[in-house]
Amino acid sequence: MSYRITGNTGEWEIVVGLEVHAQVVSEAKLFSGASAEYGGEPNTHVSLVDAGFPGMLPVLNQECVAQAVRTGLGLEAEINLFSRFDRKNYFYADLPTGYQISQFAHPIIGKGKVLVDLADGSTREIGVTRLHLEQDAGKSIHDQDPTRSFIDLNRAGVALMEIVSEPDIRSPEEAGAYLRKLRQILRYIGTCDGNMEEGSMRADVNVSVRKPGETEYRTRCEIKNVNSIRFVMMSIEVEAQRQIEVWEAGGTVDQETRLFDHVRSETRSLRSKEDAHDYRYFPDPDLLPLVIEQCWVDELKAALPELPEAKRARLEQEYGVSRYESSVLCVEQAIADFYETVARGADARLAANWMLGDFFAALNRTGRSIEDSPVSAEGLRELLGLISNSTINGKIAKEVLEDMVETGDSASAIVERKGLRQVTDTGAIESSIREILAANNDKVEEYKSGKDKLFGFFVGQTMKAMKGKGNPALVNETLKKLLSE
Amino acid sequence: MSGIHDFTLASARDALKARKISAVELTNAHIDAIDRLDGQLNSFITRTPDQAREAAKASDAALAKGEGGSLCGIPLGIKDLFCTNGVRTTAASKILGNFVPPYESTVTANLLKDGAVFLGKLNLDEFAMGSANLTSAFGPVENPWKRKDSDAKLVPGGSSGGSAAAVAAGLVLGATGTDTGGSIRQPAAFTGIAGIKPTYGRCSRFGTIAFASSLDQAGPMARNLQDCAILLESMAGFDPRDSTSVDTPVPNYEAALKRGVKGLRVGIPKEYHVDGMPAEIEAFWQQGMTWLRDAGAEIVEVSLPHTKYGLPTYYIAALAEASSNLARYDGVRFGERVSAPSLDGLYEASRAAGFGEEVKRRILIGTHVLSSGYYDAYYLRAQKVRTLIQQDFLKAFENVDVLLTPTAPSGAFAQDEKPTDPVQMYLNDVFTVPASMAGVPALSVPAGLDARGVPLGLQLIGRFFDEETLIAAGHAIEQAAAFHHRPTIHAGVSA
Numbered sequence: 001m002s003y004r005i006t007g008n009t010g011e012w013e014i015v016v017g018l019e020v021h022a023q024v025v026s027e028a029k030l031f032s033g034a035s036a037e038y039g040g041e042p043n044t045h046v047s048l049v050d051a052g053f054p055g056m057l058p059v060l061n062q063e064c065v066a067q068a069v070r071t072g073l074g075l076e077a078e079i080n081l082f083s084r085f086d087r088k089n090y091f092y093a094d095l096p097t098g099y100q101i102s103q104f105a106h107p108i109i110g111k112g113k114v115l116v117d118l119a120d121g122s123t124r125e126i127g128v129t130r131l132h133l134e135q136d137a138g139k140s141i142h143d144q145d146p147t148r149s150f151i152d153l154n155r156a157g158v159a160l161m162e163i164v165s166e167p168d169i170r171s172p173e174e175a176g177a178y179l180r181k182l183r184q185i186l187r188y189i190g191t192c193d194g195n196m197e198e199g200s201m202r203a204d205v206n207v208s209v210r211k212p213g214e215t216e217y218r219t220r221c222e223i224k225n226v227n228s229i230r231f232v233m234m235s236i237e238v239e240a241q242r243q244i245e246v247w248e249a250g251g252t253v254d255q256e257t258r259l260f261d262h263v264r265s266e267t268r269s270l271r272s273k274e275d276a277h278d279y280r281y282f283p284d285p286d287l288l289p290l291v292i293e294q295c296w297v298d299e300l301k302a303a304l305p306e307l308p309e310a311k312r313a314r315l316e317q318e319y320g321v322s323r324y325e326s327s328v329l330c331v332e333q334a335i336a337d338f339y340e341t342v343a344r345g346a347d348a349r350l351a352a353n354w355m356l357g358d359f360f361a362a363l364n365r366t367g368r369s370i371e372d373s374p375v376s377a378e379g380l381r382e383l384l385g386l387i388s389n390s391t392i393n394g395k396i397a398k399e400v401l402e403d404m405v406e407t408g409d410s411a412s413a414i415v416e417r418k419g420l421r422q423v424t425d426t427g428a429i430e431s432s433i434r435e436i437l438a439a440n441n442d443k444v445e446e447y448k449s450g451k452d453k454l455f456g457f458f459v460g461q462t463m464k465a466m467k468g469k470g471n472p473a474l475v476n477e478t479l480k481k482l483l484s485e
Numbered sequence: 486m487s488g489i490h491d492f493t494l495a496s497a498r499d500a501l502k503a504r505k506i507s508a509v510e511l512t513n514a515h516i517d518a519i520d521r522l523d524g525q526l527n528s529f530i531t532r533t534p535d536q537a538r539e540a541a542k543a544s545d546a547a548l549a550k551g552e553g554g555s556l557c558g559i560p561l562g563i564k565d566l567f568c569t570n571g572v573r574t575t576a577a578s579k580i581l582g583n584f585v586p587p588y589e590s591t592v593t594a595n596l597l598k599d600g601a602v603f604l605g606k607l608n609l610d611e612f613a614m615g616s617a618n619l620t621s622a623f624g625p626v627e628n629p630w631k632r633k634d635s636d637a638k639l640v641p642g643g644s645s646g647g648s649a650a651a652v653a654a655g656l657v658l659g660a661t662g663t664d665t666g667g668s669i670r671q672p673a674a675f676t677g678i679a680g681i682k683p684t685y686g687r688c689s690r691f692g693t694i695a696f697a698s699s700l701d702q703a704g705p706m707a708r709n710l711q712d713c714a715i716l717l718e719s720m721a722g723f724d725p726r727d728s729t730s731v732d733t734p735v736p737n738y739e740a741a742l743k744r745g746v747k748g749l750r751v752g753i754p755k756e757y758h759v760d761g762m763p764a765e766i767e768a769f770w771q772q773g774m775t776w777l778r779d780a781g782a783e784i785v786e787v788s789l790p791h792t793k794y795g796l797p798t799y800y801i802a803a804l805a806e807a808s809s810n811l812a813r814y815d816g817v818r819f820g821e822r823v824s825a826p827s828l829d830g831l832y833e834a835s836r837a838a839g840f841g842e843e844v845k846r847r848i849l850i851g852t853h854v855l856s857s858g859y860y861d862a863y864y865l866r867a868q869k870v871r872t873l874i875q876q877d878f879l880k881a882f883e884n885v886d887v888l889l890t891p892t893a894p895s896g897a898f899a900q901d902e903k904p905t906d907p908v909q910m911y912l913n914d915v916f917t918v919p920a921s922m923a924g925v926p927a928l929s930v931p932a933g934l935d936a937r938g939v940p941l942g943l944q945l946i947g948r949f950f951d952e953e954t955l956i957a958a959g960h961a962i963e964q965a966a967a968f969h970h971r972p973t974i975h976a977g978v979s980a
Contacts, residue, residue, distance in 0.1 A: 048588060052813040054581070055568045055590060055692040057727050087809050089855070093828055098812020149828075151817070280855035282864055285698035285806050287728050 003171030004212065007244040014240045015208045015217055016169035017129075018232070020182060022161045022192040023136065023200035024067045030135050030159035031058030031101060038198050042152035050157040052096030057286050060085075064159040065290065067191040068108050068133050069300050071161055074185045074307055075128050077112025079297050083132075083290045089280040094138035094151050102162075104281040107132035108290065114165075114185070115309060116177035117327060126178050127166030136160050161192065167206065167217065172233035179203065179229045184308050188333050196228050203232050205260075207239045209247065218243075219253045223260050223267055235260035239267045311336055319348035328356055334370045341377035346384040354384060358398055362405050374405045383411035393472050395463075396420050424471045429462075429478050432470070436461045437482060447483060455479065489514040490977030494559055494658040494712035495739075501548055501558045508548065508558025512541035512602050515560040518976035519604065519656050522629075526974065528641075528651040530565045530623045531573050532605035540602040547600065556719055557600030562657035564648050565606035566613055567593045567703070568692040572603075576694045577611045577621035580814045580839025582821040590692025591724045592661060592703045599719045604657055608647030611841045612811065613668055613696040616913040618646025619903060620843040628676055628897050629654040629974035633938035637899040642672030642913075648706045649676040655976030659707035659716050663693060665700045666799050667893075667917025670929035673706055674892035674942025677931040677970060679959070680706040681713045682917075684950045685924035686731035688717075689724030695810040697803035698729075700921050710930060710959045714738035717952065733950055741953035746961045747781035749954070752885030756792035757916060762894050765935055770891050773932060773943045776965035777889065777958065785885050789877040794870045795919040796911060801854050801867035802922070808851025814839060846907065875923040882948045887958045890916050892929040892942035920946045928952075930959045932966040940970065 004011040029036050032049035049056040072079050084106040087099040109131035116124050138156035142149045163182065169175050183194035183201060194201050208220035223239060226232045238260070243253050257276075258267040283289075306314070312326040315336065321329065329339045329352065343351040359380060366374055383400060386392045392400065392415055403414045415421055423429060436458060437444055447454040462475050489511065492500065500506045516534045523529050537560065544558035568574045568586035575581050589597070597603070610620040617640035618626040626646040628639035630653070641650040645662035649672035652660050662669035664682035673680030681704045688703040695701060705716030718739065723732040753774065758767070774784050816822035816835030823834035840848070854863035881888065893913055904910045920927040926949070929942040943962055947955040971977070 051818055053588075053819070054574070054576070054584070054586070054694045054813070055588075055690075057691050059726060059728055089809050089812060091812065091815065091829075091832055093815075093817055096813060096818060098815060099809055278857045280809070280852065280857075280860075282805060282809070282855055282860070285729075286695075 002212070003173065005209070005240055005244060008248050011212055012209045012240070012244050013212045013214075014170060014236065015167050015210060015220070016175055016236055017167035017206040018165045018169065018175060018178065019204040019206070020163045020165075020179070021202045021204075022163060022186055022194070024064050024133075024159035024161055025191055025193060026061060026063045026067060026159055028061050028063075029157040030061055030064050030133065032157055034157065036158045038200065040154055042150070042154060045154040046156065050096065050153055052098070058101060058284070060287060060290065061159065064133060065108070065292065066300060067159075068131060068161055069292070069297055070189050070304060071163075071186060071191045072109035072112060072131055073297075073301050073304055074189045074191075075109070075112035075114060075131065075163075077128055077131065078110030079292075080106065080108055080110055081292050081294060081297075082106065083108040085133075085284045085287045085290065086281045087284045090277045092137065092140075093149065094140045094153070094156065096138070096153065096156060100135050100137065101284055101287070102134035103132035106289075114178055114181050116174060116181045118173060118177060124174060126168045126174070129164040129166050131161050131163045134160050134162055167208075172236045175205070175236055176229050176233045179232060181308075184331065188305055188307055190305075199227060202227050205232055205235055205239075207236055207243070208253070209240050209243045218247075219255050221253065221255065221267070222257050224257055224270060226260055231260060231262050234262060234265065235267060238265055242267060305333065315339070319343050319352065321349065321352045325352045325356060332370065338370055338373070338377045342381045342384065346381045347388050350384055350387065351381070354380065358401055362401060366405060374408065375401070379404060379410060386411055386415065390422065390424065390471060391415065392420055392422050393468070396422065396468055399468075420469060422469045422471050423466055424474060426474060426478065429466070429470055429474050430482070432465050433458075433462055433475075433478055433482055436465060444483070455483075458483070488977050490518065490655045490975070492658065493708050494715060497559060497658055498556070498715070501544075504548065508541040508544035508602065509538065511558060512537050512560050512604070515604055515656060515658075515976070518654075522654055522974055522976065523651075523656060526627050526629060526650050526654055526656070527624050528608050528626050528647040528654070528656060529562070529605045530575055530577065530608050530621075530647070533572055533603060534605075536572070537602050537604050544600055544602060554599030554719075555715060556596060558602060559600070559658050560602045560604050561596065562604055562607045562648060562651045562660040563593055564609055564645055564661050564663060566609060566663050566694045567661055568694065569593055569603070569606065572606065574606065574694070575623070576613070577609045577623055578814075578839065578841070578844065579622045580816075580820050580836070582819075584819050586692070588692060591689035591726065592693065592720045594692075595719050595722065596661070596716075601719070607645075607651055607660055610644035610646065611844050612694070612807070613644040613663055613665055613701075614807070614843050614847050615643040616667070616671060616910055617898075617900075617903060618643040618672070619900065620841055622841055625900060626650050627900075629972035630676060630897060630939055631973040637901070639897040639899055639939065640675065640903070642675035642893070642897065644668040645672050645680075645706060649673055649678060649680070652676070652678045652706050652708060653972050654974050659705060659712050661703060661720065662706045663696075663701055663703050664917075664921065665696050665702075665803060666921045667914040669704045669706055670917045670927060670942070670944055671893050671913055673929040674931070674940065674944075675897040677940030677968065677972065678706060678708055679710045679713050679928065679930050679963075680704060681710075681717055681928040681952065681955070682921070682926060683717060683721060683952055684731075684926045686729050687721050687926070687950065687952070689722070689727040689730045691724055691726040695806075697806040698810060699806060700803055702921075710928070710956055710963055711739060711742055713928070714742060714956050731950070736953055738952060738956055741956040742960045744953070744957035745781065746777055746958050749777075749782040749887065749958060750885040751777050751782045751784050751958065752787035752881050752888040753784060754789045754792065754881070754888055754890060755786055756789050757890045759894065759915060766891050766894060766941070769933055769935075769941050770889070770943070773889055773962060776962055780961040780965060782958070782961070787881045787885055787888065789874075789881060789919065791870060791873045791877050792919055795874060795922060796915055798867040798870040798874070799914070799918040799922055800850070800911060801863050802871060804847045804851035805855050805864050806851070808848045808855065811840075811844070811848055843907070871922050874919055878920070878923040878925055878946070886947070886954055888946040890944045890946070892916060892944040896935040896937070896939035896941050916944060925949055926952045926955055928955050928959050930962050930966070931968045932962055933968065934970060940968075
């Protein structure tokens with residue numbers, strides 16, 4: 001089902017392209033040796049190069065180039081062996097040199113693609129136009145003093161990858177799915193931590209609308225610097241609605257840059273095309289063209305980790321998990337790794353079931369991430385092993401898991417300590433059942449006269465009497481036998 | 486040859502090593518000369534006599550132990566475009582205010598490492614933009630030379646006018662210059678000294694205030710080519726902090742002096758016979774050819790067909806880069822700030838007050854040629870022409886080893902003869918700009934006086950990283966020309 005917005009004149013289709021700024025994971029900045037670490041006291045991660053002092057020159061950080069190439073490989077994109085850095089000239093107080101070093105005419109990465117999964121189970125391919133490296137600017141702080149602004153240059157010069165999508169996105173849901181998938185790929189490869197709250201991933205959203213069937217694009221607006229996936233989705237909806245109203249009122253949409261205000265749920269004009277900067281791009285004469293070797297690209301490719309799509313396919317094949325399960329298990333590499341550690345040497349399907357159910361619930365409850373999970377993969381595997389070899393049943397296992405989370409003890413230690421080993425002694429089971437049946441003569445009669453549903457009642461009562469430790473299969477079997485006597 | 490002011494850099498070096506003179510004596514004599522003469526010449530923006538004396542003492546201590554680098558105890562002046570740790574650096578502009586860099590440029594660090602003694606920071610055209618040293622915020626520099634029958638103040642050329650005047654007047658034994666389109670060679674010619682613009686990438690640009698990054702190149706200025714060779718060997722070298730510096734070994738340039746020019750093929754670019762060139766310059770050029778031929782070289786006419794596009798493309802490429810390079814002087818982080826109620830207001834007020842006329846003119850032109858709608862017609866086309874100019878040289882060097890031309894179309898002119906049309910002023914660079922555009926090395930040697938008694942220089946242009954052949958050919962001219970004239974204002978002349 002295509003996403004449509006219904007206006008006064010009928011249905012409208014939306015056309016969206018995203019420009020994602022992803023901060024490169026690296027020790028140092030793109031062109032200086034200063035730390036690229038987030039946080040830090042203002043102006044402590046700043047070199048003279050970052051501050052634009054006279055005579056200072058940029059020197060390209062090779063690791064940032066490697067990160068861009070790795071990302072390009074993850075996006076199945078063309079890797080350009082020749083690329084170039086340009087200066088984008090504009091004045092602002094947090095841009096010390098008066099220009100941002102970026103790649104305008106010759107980006108390092110060309111066309112690629114991202115496969116996104118939609119809620120209805122379908123998959124769509126969103127084209128990537130290009131990826132280029134550029135410097136981040138510093139931060140202007142306007143709310144500390146009534147008349148003065150403050151500048152923090154810690155972020156100035158940090159490497160960003162600008163990843164530009166084709167205008168292939170047709171719904172807010174697809175935009176969200178694209179961003180989640182992109183973030184997943186970046187995190188897998190380790191080139192961006194994808195942390196939108198800290199600003200290490202931000203998006204500029206290009207939105208236009210048109211009538212279904214139109215082949216040309218109408219004028220678009222760019223919504224700048226949206227910093228969460230939810231806001232991206234909201235801003236698209238709000239902006240599309242606004243544009244539809246403009247068109248339907250007989251007006252025309254002007255190409256402009258807008259801001260999204262999530263509190264008022266509206267977009268506002270930031271500057272029109274006429275006020276747009278003339279950035280006077282030209283090749284940065286302080287830097288040589290960036291020429292990389294195919295063999296180096298090949299080396300980086302060989303060292304890439306398994307990417308989400310490949311991992312999903314393998315998990316489904318190797319462990320027999322469902323498409324849905326594989327998608328959840330592969331959201332983060334650490335989760336998939338955790339799963340594989342559990343699944344090797346345990347019932348793999350059972351492992352998937354437990355991870356998606358009780359284990360994630362336990363993580364949520366304790367507010368922990370997979371990296372600092374209160375239960376190790378080996379611990380969970382041991383617990384599942386106890387189920388598989390009938391030492392405990394599934395219900396008891398839930399109790400044991402809670403205890404593991406609480407105490408950090410191993411599953412077998414808890415089973416021993418609490419005496420939870422399940423009863424498989426048929427004599428003990430039979431005597432428990434006989435007591436239950438004797439105490440519930442009336443129910444037995446009802447059952448025998450055809451009220452089959454009461455079987456569950458007898459199971460429950462038996463398990464309760466056995467403090468949950470009865471082997472469920474044996475309890476069922478014995479109950480059936482005694483009730484038919 | 487008797488007085489302390491008769492030393493060349495090389496002979497001073499030898500005298501210091503032989504302990505015939507102390508570094509302190511030598512330094513004091515030069516500080517004294519600066520005190521006596523520079524009130525008139527104005528070649529220094531900042532003098533550092535105390536630091537110089539300290540450095541000289543340290544040099545003497547090293548020399549006494551038989552230690553010390555190639556420049557141990559040699560008094561030098563530094564063009565005030567090189568950042569010097571703890572010493573005010575101005576680029577001859579008001580906009581830098583009292584900026585004191587907390588770092589040392591690679592070139593000056595190399596000189597210090599070899600034991601040089603810095604006497605101070607030398608005047609220049611503001612941000613190295615000019616050909617007469619008339620655009621400095623610290624006032625014009627006067628050429629120590631005078632015309633025969635006139636007391637008119639002559640310009641020393643530019644932009645390294647302070648360096649040229651200080652060397653010529655004997656205030657320093659050598660100086661650093663920078664050359665973007667002729668800023669070492671033209672003032673060297675105007676003041677009767679030698680200067681080398683090395684191959685682009687030979688000397689690091691780290692810590693040198695940028696004018697046009699793809700053209701700027703530091704080089705030595707001194708009384709003769711031997712002195713320049715000694716200085717260049719110290720200044721040059723690969724620097725990982727400058728991505729455009731080239732990792733190729735630094736040869737022994739001084740040794741190249743002795744190579745001679747026998748069998749050397751010297752090209753005469755026919756396009757350099759420009760319209761309106763004075764007959765005496767043409768004759769002077771012919772004299773240069775004769776000297777080299779007599780020394781055993783072969784003179785060959787060559788063609789550099791894109792020469793006439795050199796100046797206009799230079800003024801597009803260089804000013805485009807300059808407009809961007811000078812954006813950092815905004816009054817926000819260092820230098821002079823003129824406060825205003827808005828950020829744009831602060832920029833406008835600070836830059837309006839901080840930059841001089843010529844710098845503003847060049848920023849405007851550079852901004853214009855990069856503007857959307859003009860970029861292709863100006864900047865992009867200039868880049869293409871630049872490639873053609875470079876190909877001209879590469880093609881010529883398939884047939885010849887060096888090129889010989891006049892350094893400038895005239896000798897030094899008087900301060901009040903300054904052309905009123907800025908474009909007329911730019912013509913001073915007509916012979917020097919093409920080599921800069923190509924990135925190839927070039928030098929100027931003093932080789933004679935014009936009819937009015939003002940020095941003239943000859944330019945030699947060479948292959949990439951072949952400064953040695955240039956030095957050898959230049960030295961042959963030096964020997965034949967036997968240029969031993971001295972300017973009117975000189976440390977060795979008692980008042």
